[in-house]
Amino acid sequence: MRGVTFAMISALLWGIAPLFDKLAIANSKVTPIPANIVRCVGAVVALIFLATLTGEWSFSAIDAKKALYLILAGAIAGGFAMVTYYMALKELGAGKTVPLTSIYPLFTVIFSAFILGEKVNIPKAVTGTLLIVAGIVLVMFS
Numbered sequence: 196m197r198g199v200t201f202a203m204i205s206a207l208l209w210g211i212a213p214l215f216d217k218l219a220i221a222n223s224k225v226t227p228i229p230a231n232i233v234r235c236v237g238a239v240v241a242l243i244f245l246a247t248l249t250g251e252w253s254f255s256a257i258d259a260k261k262a263l264y265l266i267l268a269g270a271i272a273g274g275f276a277m278v279t280y281y282m283a284l285k286e287l288g289a290g291k292t293v294p295l296t297s298i299y300p301l302f303t304v305i306f307s308a309f310i311l312g313e314k315v316n317i318p319k320a321v322t323g324t325l326l327i328v329a330g331i332v333l334v335m336f337s
Contacts, residue, residue, distance in 0.1 A: 213289040220285050227281035235273065294334040298327050 220230055246252050257265070283292045301324055307313040 210293075213284065213293050216281065217284055217289045220281060227278040227285075230281055231274070231277045234277070238273075291335055295331055298331060301327055 216230075216234070219225060220227075280292065280296060283296070287295070304315055304320055304323075308315045
């Protein structure tokens with residue numbers, strides 16, 4: 196139950212954040228890369244606060260290989276994807292960009308099957324994909 200609570204809090208926070216992103220870039224000359232750099236400063240400040248609050252300052256479990264994976268994930272999701280996200284946000288608005296970018300679980304399932312060799316339940320994956328696409332079509336063309 197605790198995991199579900201954390202997931203719901205994450206969803207709530209991720210639902211609020213795009214509003215601030217849009218307010219920052221709407222009708223302005225703010226471009227995606229500087230906006231993302233400033234946003235990252237906010238993330239670092241929040242993480243330092245949380246590390247201080249929880250006492251989680253130990254990096255001993257992160258070896259070089261895990262650090263490389265985390266750096267790559269940060270570059271992909273926190274760098275490149277955030278820049279294209281800001282470009283979409285500026286063009287489409289938060290109400291369309293966020294639902295459209297929410298198809299990422301579909302890509303995660305595909306990549307985890309091919310790259311990590313994880314088992315995929317094909318009927319469930321197809322059903323989930325159809326539901327995701329139907330939801331996006333409803334949001335994008337309503």
